[in-house]
Amino acid sequence: MSTTAETATGIRQFEAEISEEKIDDLRRRVAETRWPSKELVDDATQGVQLATLKALADYWTGEYDFGRLEERLNALPQYMTTIDGVDVHFIHVRSEHENALPLIITHGWPGSVIEMLDVIGPLTDPTAHGGTAEEAFDLVIPSIPGYGFSSEPTEVGWDSGRIASAWAELMSRLGYTTYVAQGGDQGAGVTDAMGRQAPDGLVGVHFNFLDAIPKELLTAALTPRIFTHAEREQLGKVAGVFMRGYISEMGEHPQTIGYSLLDSPIGLAGWMLDHDADSYSKISKAFLEGEQTGNLSRDNVLDNITLYWVTGTGASTSRIYWETGRAATASFKNPPPHMMLPAAYTVFPDELFQAPRHWVKHAYHHLEYYNEAPKGGHFAAWEEPEIFSQEMRAAFAPLRNGRSS
């Protein structure tokens, strides 16, 4: 093998390095924020509330330990490998258990690998977290191109399908010949594409967000009467998801909002906090009252925002929505192949909408596992890492049995 080829598929070790100047500049900018007047309502109906964001700014400059981010990441085995012209950053934690099942988990927006850090223990070291050795996973957590320490695509076309192909290549480079994939939010889009592409080695997928639009939903939009009241309520929530300013702005003009996200840390924090009503109210409570829900702590939330800031990825992360929009338009004309692999789904009660089993079943014919978790919202792995891990164990258990038989 030539050295060139080796370099091209090489896997390098990676350590996060965040310079002091970057932190000083960030602190200075937060301290010098020019604030708008208070919103004119007593709730979040005009957007992220001034008191919440001021509390966040106070904590960010006054109490947050800026060394945390580097420390948390560098405590883990991190790597970089160039795939399809993009440097892909990933965390790779192998379980000490021999027969661990390899699992690739994909984060979403406004998330990053930070969302997934607290599931690493339960998934790779189950015996220390109430599980059994047979439930262990070897874990691969990549940063989506344009996110965190992955490099930014320099050309259009990096939609979920292309990311999915890159992930298959990544798993192949890591020598995994049998593995599973998981994702929520944009990660669900990537995982959905992986399932449909069905690369060699991928044996099953799990979702905590319904990215695929089942035909039934489209029919429903035309004939809402055939639906029960409860289903119409869910449909309303689905429609509401797409009537959001951030989705429209990032889907159509990611560059425009990019200027805000790169230049103003508080502009960035506000935009990131405004994802969905449930996570916003939980995060808001953490900053205003110091009462955190699950692992959505002030420090964890700021680790994620700080990562976006120091990597300067506000615009490049937004572009994935633009790519998604373009891909969705294209797939209308050329629908993707059906998912033939076994699929699993967990509904978290505070997610944007709670997809009924038959919606998921319509999207994924081989739905082998469907469960309603007792707690958790859109950032399920982040908020409830133990419950999320339990779901992974249960969802993928049948595939392990198949493996050993």
Place this chain on the structure above:
Amino acid sequence: MSTVETATAIDPFHVEIHDDQIAELRRRIAATRWPSKELVDDRSQGVQLAALKALADYWTNDYDFGRLEERLNDLPQFTTEIDGVDVHFIHVRSQHEDALPLVMTHGWPGSVIELLDSIGPLTDPTAHGGKAEDAFHLVLPSLPGYGFSGEPTEVGWYTGRVAQAWAELMHRLGYTRYVAQGGDQGAAVTDDMAHQGPDGLIAVHMNLLRAALGNTSNLPSQSDEEKAALEEIGTFRTSGFGYFLEQTTRPQTIGYALLDSPIALAGWMLDHDTDSYYKIARAFVDGQPTGGLTRDHVLDNITLYWLTATGASAARSYWEGGRATALAAGKAPPAVTIPVGFTTFPGEIFRAPRSWAETLYPTLVYFNKAEKGGHFAAWEEPEIFAQELRGAFSSLRNGRSS
């Protein structure tokens, strides 16, 4: 009673901009942290990096920061408190005594700056190719939450409430017979004024058919013109509609960036519609302005938004619009009974056909298609714009003298 006198007092107003405000603005622009270049060669991912960098360059190196204060303070400006908000306005009386009083309302991302170059042609027509009989007394208020008007401190300042405030303003100025005009948000205010029909308002003119942006289901869609307009609205709603949706639903969220980053503010303001974006981008990148959309004029407007720190409060006017629409669902406003004039400018978001204007305004008495100009018609083509107002309102003057 002195209390009442105080509450309806009209005070002269002068703009004062401090050097430290300018220094601070310059410093922030120089310290901008830029994103990477968009991955396309056009506007399809938003405001292009080269356009905004050229703007930043001109803003810090060539733009004269004294301009804004000078241009405004050259004009008679006033404030008066109406319904709890200090309303800033420019009031230029024509030397022609029989001039027709006209209140013109700007939109977003505009301000009174959009309308400054139409003041000459409208108030002093004989110096601008018109006749003495074409003269207007001109009132240009800043919308609450915009420019030097105060910010509302409670919800409810939708365009209908602004319309009532304008009627009160015209009344305080002693005008008993006047007309109103607007495009963009100003078209919504003017439309509301027409529906409310306050004493003294005798006609309106608009250069945006705002109702059609929200709902086209009741409009004819057979002719080529009608089909083209529908298509243009569809394009607008899928090519940079995020600002509209974000401001309508989450004005506070976007407000943080608009207050904190001058380049974020400039980018957000430039991203209004395809036609005006390319015209403004060309002015900065190639130094080739279209009509009055010059670099200096565009920066006067952005600088005004920055210095008055009104990014969030201006965005809230969209939220009010959304709320008012929801509250009024199913309830038709009172019919417009006064004459309506409308001008379609070719570069506008959509070119409203006469049939649409007639459907929405059965009392349409004037309809014309201007030869040039876009969304910011008064700003871009002040002479053509002034000519349209002369044409639209001339029959009312005749009615007046007869």
